[in-house]
Amino acid sequence: MALLELKNISKIYGELKALDNVSLHVDKGEWVAIMGPSGSGKSTMMNIIGCMDKPTKGEVLLDGEDISKLPGKRLTDIRRDKIGLIFQQFHMVTYLTAVENVMVSQYYHSMPDEQEALEALGRVGLRERAKHLPSQLSGGEQQRVCVARALINHPELILADEPTGNLDEANENIVLDLFRQLHREGTTLIVVTHDPEVAEAAQRTIVLEHGRVAREVVNENFVE
Amino acid sequence: MTKRRMFLRMVTASLLRRRSRMLIALLSIGIGATILAGMVTIYYDVPRQMRAQMRSYGANMLLMPAEGETLDSERLSAALQKLPADALVGASPYRYVRLDMTSRQQSFTTAGTDFAEIQKTSPYFSVEGRYPEAPREILVGREIAETIGVKEGSDMELTWQPTARESDGNPSDDRKPGARLAGSAKGFGDAMVYVTATLDNEAKIAELTIDASTQTPEYGGRTAEDALFLKQFIGKALPLEMGDDVDALSGATVTSTAVVEALNTARADAAVQPKTTRYMVTGILVTGGEEEGYVFMSTEDLQALTGEDALDVAELSISADEEQLNAYAEALTGDGVQARLVKRVTKSETAVLGKLQALVFLVTVVVLILTMICVSTTMMAVVSERRREIGLRKALGASDNSIRGEFLGEGMFLGLLGGALGAVLGFVFAQVVSVNVFHASIMFRPLLLPVTVLVSMLIAAASCLMPIKRAVAIDPAIVLKGE
Ligand SMILES: Nc1ncnc2c1ncn2[C@@H]1O[C@H](COP(=O)(O)OP(=O)(O)OP(=O)(O)O)[C@@H](O)[C@H]1O
Ligand SMILES: [Mg+2]
Numbered sequence: 001m002a003l004l005e006l007k008n009i010s011k012i013y014g015e016l017k018a019l020d021n022v023s024l025h026v027d028k029g030e031w032v033a034i035m036g037p038s039g040s041g042k043s044t045m046m047n048i049i050g051c052m053d054k055p056t057k058g059e060v061l062l063d064g065e066d067i068s069k070l071p072g073k074r075l076t077d078i079r080r081d082k083i084g085l086i087f088q089q090f091h092m093v094t095y096l097t098a099v100e101n102v103m104v105s106q107y108y109h110s111m112p113d114e115q116e117a118l119e120a121l122g123r124v125g126l127r128e129r130a131k132h133l134p135s136q137l138s139g140g141e142q143q144r145v146c147v148a149r150a151l152i153n154h155p156e157l158i159l160a161d162e163p164t165g166n167l168d169e170a171n172e173n174i175v176l177d178l179f180r181q182l183h184r185e186g187t188t189l190i191v192v193t194h195d196p197e198v199a200e201a202a203q204r205t206i207v208l209e210h211g212r213v214a215r216e217v218v219n220e221n222f223v224e
Numbered sequence: 225m226t227k228r229r230m231f232l233r234m235v236t237a238s239l240l241r242r243r244s245r246m247l248i249a250l251l252s253i254g255i256g257a258t259i260l261a262g263m264v265t266i267y268y269d270v271p272r273q274m275r276a277q278m279r280s281y282g283a284n285m286l287l288m289p290a291e292g293e294t295l296d297s298e299r300l301s302a303a304l305q306k307l308p309a310d311a312l313v314g315a316s317p318y319r320y321v322r323l324d325m326t327s328r329q330q331s332f333t334t335a336g337t338d339f340a341e342i343q344k345t346s347p348y349f350s351v352e353g354r355y356p357e358a359p360r361e362i363l364v365g366r367e368i369a370e371t372i373g374v375k376e377g378s379d380m381e382l383t384w385q386p387t388a389r390e391s392d393g394n395p396s397d398d399r400k401p402g403a404r405l406a407g408s409a410k411g412f413g414d415a416m417v418y419v420t421a422t423l424d425n426e427a428k429i430a431e432l433t434i435d436a437s438t439q440t441p442e443y444g445g446r447t448a449e450d451a452l453f454l455k456q457f458i459g460k461a462l463p464l465e466m467g468d469d470v471d472a473l474s475g476a477t478v479t480s481t482a483v484v485e486a487l488n489t490a491r492a493d494a495a496v497q498p499k500t501t502r503y504m505v506t507g508i509l510v511t512g513g514e515e516e517g518y519v520f521m522s523t524e525d526l527q528a529l530t531g532e533d534a535l536d537v538a539e540l541s542i543s544a545d546e547e548q549l550n551a552y553a554e555a556l557t558g559d560g561v562q563a564r565l566v567k568r569v570t571k572s573e574t575a576v577l578g579k580l581q582a583l584v585f586l587v588t589v590v591v592l593i594l595t596m597i598c599v600s601t602t603m604m605a606v607v608s609e610r611r612r613e614i615g616l617r618k619a620l621g622a623s624d625n626s627i628r629g630e631f632l633g634e635g636m637f638l639g640l641l642g643g644a645l646g647a648v649l650g651f652v653f654a655q656v657v658s659v660n661v662f663h664a665s666i667m668f669r670p671l672l673l674p675v676t677v678l679v680s681m682l683i684a685a686a687s688c689l690m691p692i693k694r695a696v697a698i699d700p701a702i703v704l705k706g707e
Contacts, residue, residue, distance in 0.1 A: 052619060052701040073623070079700075080621025091616045095241035096234065103230060108621040112230040133241070149620075 002061070003028040003157060003188050004049060009058030009068070011044050011211075018044040019055065020211035028156070031179070031189040033199035036208035042192045043161055045208070049190065050083055050159050051075040063156070080109055084150030088162035092134040092142055099130040102149045109153040120148040124178060140171030147178050151187070158182060160191045164198055176201050184224075235633040245609065249602040249638050250645075256595025257646020257680040261672055262653035263588040268669070269654070270584065271577050273662040275543045278576070279313045280347045283539035284569045285553060287315075293560035295535040297523070303561050304540075307552060313541040314344025319526055320536050323382040323519065326500070328372050329415040329438035334382065334519040336526030339363075345541040349515070352376060353507025360525060362503045365516035369508045376507055382519070383500040384529045385416050398492035399462050401427045407490025408498070411436065411482035412444045418498055419486040421457075429487075432457045436479055444479030453480070463488040501529055545577075546570050592683060599687035603635065607691045611698055618700035628692050635688035636681045643680025647673045 004026040011019040019041045026032055034042050047053035048060060051067060052075075060068040067078060079085075092101050102117040121127050124144035134142055143163060150158055160179075164172040176198065179189055191202060199205045205217040239246045287303060289295040297317065304315055319336040339355045353376035356362055364374055374380060385408045398405060403423045411417035415438035424430035434448040447453055456470045464470055464484050472480035503525075509515060527533055540563075542552060549565055556563035607614070614627060622630075651668060658666045 047701045050619070052699070076618070076621060076623055079619070085619055091612060091619075093613050093616065095237050100233065100237065104234070104617065105620050107227060107230045107234075108617070108623075108626060111227065 001028050002026065003030075003063060004190075005059075005061040006045075006049075007059040007061070009048065009055040009060060011041070011048065011053070012056045017211045019048075021058075022208075022211070022213055024206065024213070026188060026190065029183070029186045029188055030204070031183045031202045032191070033202035033205040034190065034192045034208060035194065035196075035199050035205055036214070040208040041211040042208055044211075046159050046161050046190070046192055049157075050085055051079040080153075082156050084153065084155035084158040086143075086146050086150045086158065086160035086163045088165045092145060094134050097131050097133055098126060098137065098141075098145045101134070101145055102152050105149045105152050117148075117152060120152045121145070123151075123181075124148045125174065140167050140174070143167055143171065143175060144178075147175060151178075151182060155187070157188045157190065160189070162192055162194065164193065164195060172198070231629070231633060234630065235637055238634055239637060245602070245606055246634075246638065249599055249606070250642050252595055252598035252602065253638055253642025253680055253684055254645040254649070256591060256598075256683065257643045257676050258649040258653055259591045259595075259646075260588060260679060261647045261650020261676040262657065263584050263591070263650075264675070265651060265654035265666055265669065265672060266657060267581055267584045267588070269658065269666050270580055270662075271545065272667075273658060273664050274577055274580065275545070275573070278573045279541045279543055281569055281573070282348065282566070283316070283345045283541045284549060284566050284573070285540040285542055285556075285563055286566060287538040287540055287556060287561055287563050288536075290557075290560050290562045295538070295561060296533045297535065298533075299560055300535060300538050302559065303556050303563075306555050307540075307542065311542050311544055311548075311552070313543055314341045315541075316341040316345045316539045317523055317535045318537050318539065319523065319534060321384070321526065321530060323529075324385055324416050324438070325372070325380065326383050326438055327381060329413060330372065331414070331416065332368055332382075332519045333517065334521060334526065335515075336521055336523045338523055339520075342520075345539050346511075348511070350510045351507040352510060353505075356506045356520075356522060359522070359528075360501065360503050361506045361522075362525070363507050363509045363520040364505050365509050365511075365518045365520075367516040368519060369505075374505050374508075376505060378505045379502055380505055380519075381500055381502050382529070383416075383498055385418065385498045386530075395489050395491055396462075398490075399423065399427050400492070401425045403427070403492045405462075405487070405490035405492055406498070407486040407488075409482040409485035409489065412439050412476075412478045415439065417444070417447075417479055417482040417486055419483055419490060421487060421490060424459075426461075428459050428461045429457050430459075432487075434483055436483075439476070439479045442475075444476045444482075447473050447476055447479050447483055457487070462490075499529055499531075501525075546574050596683055596687045599635075599638075599684055600690055603631070603688050603691035604694065607631075607695045607698075610695075611702065614695050614698045615700050615702040618698065624696045627695050631688050631692045631695055632685055635684040639681035639684030640677060642684070643677035644673070646680060647676035650676065 002025055006022055006024040008021050008023055009019055010017060010021055022045065036042050048055050055068050058068065059066050062078065067075065093104060096104065099114065099117050099121060102120055103112040103114060106112045106117060118127060118130055121130050124147050126141060126144055129137060129141060164175055167175065179201065183189055191198065193199055200219060203219055203222045205219065207214045287300065300317055304312065316337055321334055322331045323334045324331040342349060343355065351363060401423060406420045408416050408418045417439065418435035420433045421429050422431040432454055436445050436448045439445045450473055453473045460469050464487060466472065466481055466484050470484060509520060542549060544552060549570055553563040553565055617627065655666050658664060
């Protein structure tokens with residue numbers, strides 16, 4: 001059953017077609033990687049799927065609901081309720097501790113629960129660093145806090161834009177293992193990456209070029 | 225954990241862990257609140273302070289005998305009892321009489337008063353020398369001092385000449401056989417001529433003494449010695465007609481007429497005998513006003529001289545606003561006295577205070593606007609500094625109202641801290657201003673603390689409106705861009 005369906009969407013900035021008539025179908029529980037050269041429209045697509053931007057043309061169906069024409073307020077609600085975001089620059093609120101950063105996500109979603117937030121940090125192996133400020137954490141640790149923050153509200157869909165772009169091998173593996181766990185739990189994952197290793201961890205890879213879907217590769221070696 | 229606790233945790237963390245920037249906002253609110261609290265304190269305290277100062281411009285109320293009544297020291301002190309002690313700055317009694325300086329053939333308006341009170345009601349009086357302290361010490365107005373050439377330390381002999389007018393009844397009642405009559409009348413140069421006469425068994429003049437020492441010795445002065453002139457009066461009944469009963473002494477018509485007038489108005493009363501006392505001048509009074517033409521002595525000295533306890537008016541200096549003064553005047557009127565405001569003084573006092581308050585108000589408003597601009601600018605900088613964080617919060621699902629609430633919360637928290645700080649510092653500020661400018665300390669108003677805090681919070685909130693607008697407009701998509 002389709003969780004997400006892009007139907008012929010385009011995003012046009014003046015002359016530039018950042019996305020050009022793209023269609024995509026992602027099933028519930030699927031793990032999809034998106035690759036492509038710089039400027040090919042990956043982030044533009046993620047913004048549209050993540051309810052932070054609207055396509056110039058086309059339809060975006062999330063859980064069967066067309067979100068491409070909803071007002072900003074409704075988009076915020078959907079983003080909050082259904083989507084977990086992970087970014088390349090592991091954005092954190094600089095003056096809040098690791099656990100507080102996770103709780104911010106709970107705060108906007110429903111109710112802050114420190115215990116639950118600590119458990120989520122435990123899941124990414126950072127239970128001991130819960131009271132540390134971002135400046136006291138390494139980049140890899142910060143990204144793991146962001147993963148904990150993304151999964152705390154049990155979103156149906158996790159969108160990650162180059163989650164391992166700034167990480168070393170060890171941290172990359174930790175994050176990939178977390179993704180595998182989430183996948184096993186039934187969470188749908190869409191991961192933008194430049195790294196073929198990260199792409200190979202997914203079930204399927206979409207390659208974008210000049211705002212179009214150039215090809216689609218199914219990962220034969222995918223281990224459930 | 226509740227949402228509210230998380231909200232407070234985020235707001236306080238933002239303020240406490242991002243100290244440097246917030247300190248600037250806090251400082252500007254704090255300074256604004258300080259000036260606000262200080263100015264409000266001064267605004268309400270200025271009238272109290274200034275009113276006391278303004279009392280140096282002289283009395284603002286007059287107490288007079290009511291129609292057909294007389295005022296004396298007893299009635300005055302009874303009336304003053306009706307005023308609250310802390311409102312009454314001073315009350316100067318005045319009794320005005322004409323006293324003669326026989327040696328100079330002059331007479332002066334002399335005021336009997338209380339020198340201690342005068343210094344309170346008319347602090348602008350200046351004395352070359354000193355105020356009288358002992359009995360029989362007097363002040364002389366500059367104008368008089370210049371005309372007759374008296375100086376600090378000079379002696380002055382003054383004579384009280386009771387006039388017939390002031391006694392009860394008619395002079396003819398006193399013209400009984402064997403009576404001793406005394407009288408006076410204005411002679412040459414308005415100087416007094418005194419007569420005493422003894423009547424015989426038929427109530428005709430048996431003996432006559434004339435005191436014309438104030439008159440020119442070669443002319444009017446001779447009336448006292450000229451035997452022929454004096455002889456004309458003996459054996460005649462009063463009243464006398466000039467030219468009919470007696471002839472004027474040649475070259476002394478005015479004095480002769482005064483002698484006849486003095487005899488015709490002469491009275492038998494023993495108390496109406498002229499009385500002379502020697503006084504010491506302790507100072508020359510300089511006021512720039514009509515007081516310079518007066519002689520001032522203590523009420524007691526004047527009573528000793530005239531033998532009567534009577535007052536013409538009392539000047540009161542009261543520390544109160546116009547409305548209150550009117551109320552006091554109403555309360556004082558009655559029991560034989562009436563009170564009335566010195567409008568000129570009260571009006572200008574009210575006007576000056578009004579202007580001062582308007583000035584303080586204006587300064588306060590300007591300071592508040594400046595504070596708002598300063599806080600607003602700081603918050604604006606805070607918003608651009610936190611663009612990414614705001615974008616992140618939005619990406620995490622923060623609604624526009626959440627963003628508004630968080631910034632407003634931070635602003636109000638700053639207002640709370642700055643306001644509390646300002647209320648305390650403001651009181652210190654007002655105290656310093658008051659002590660240096662008004663030479664008086666200020667009352668602490670407990671209400672000032674919550675009011676300052678509240679106003680500071682409102683101002684902080686108002687200052688956040690523009691920055692909040694900008695924060696709400698931030699696009700969550702920026703977090704996905706590698707800025
Ligand atoms: N707001 C915008 N206004 C104009 N052009 C834009 C805007 N956002 C993106 N673009 C353009 O759209 C194109 C696609 O951008 P996008 O960020 O999706 O690329 P990307 O595939 O994510 O690249 P990278 O791998 O470098 O992150 C780029 O050429 C970019 O310059
Ligand atoms: Mg990108």
